[in-house]
Amino acid sequence: MGKHNAVVFLYIDEESNPIAELQTPVVFNLDTTKLTDGEHTLKIVSKFGNKEGLKTVRFIVRNGPIIHLEGLTDEETVNGVLPLMLNAYDTGKNQSFIIKGSENPRTIPVWIWIIALVFAAWGVFYLVSNFSLQ
Known part of the structure; x- marks a missing residue:
């Protein structure tokens, strides 16, 4: 062990x-592809002489495809038949798309439909009130 450096042990x-025993200071690449999706804990134990330090970091791994669901939210109360829109896609970190979000189609929000209907109704009212035959 170096005179001015600590040794760290990394546990998952x-x-x-x-998973590693390293001399500090060091840059370590944690490969999460070897871990299952879900919650994990990284425990770092440092030793410097006869002293010992401990740090724990909780993190969530999500290497699998992203799942998008429309039509049902967490802990929602429902009844009857529910039309659900499901999509699963990779994160695509190594790719770039010109149109962002093109890999995940979504339904048109209700507020856009309302604005369109109000505009259309105003247009019909304008046409009828200004061009009506007398």
Whole structure:
């Protein structure tokens, strides 16, 4: 062990064997592709002489495809038949799209329909009131 540096041991979740033993300072690349999707804990134990330090960091891994659901929200009270729109797609971090969000179609929000109907109704009212035959 170096005179001025600490040694750190990295543990994932409740594993008894460290995934790495490193001399500080160091840059370490944590490969989350080897972990299951969901919650995990990174435990860092540092040793410097006869002193020991501990830091834990909780994080969530989501390497799998992203799932998008429209028509049902978490803990919503429902009845009858529900039309659901489902889509699953990769995060596409290595790709760039010209049209952002094109991989995930969505329904038109209700407020846009309301604005369109109000505008159309005003247009019909304008035409009828200004061009009516007398």
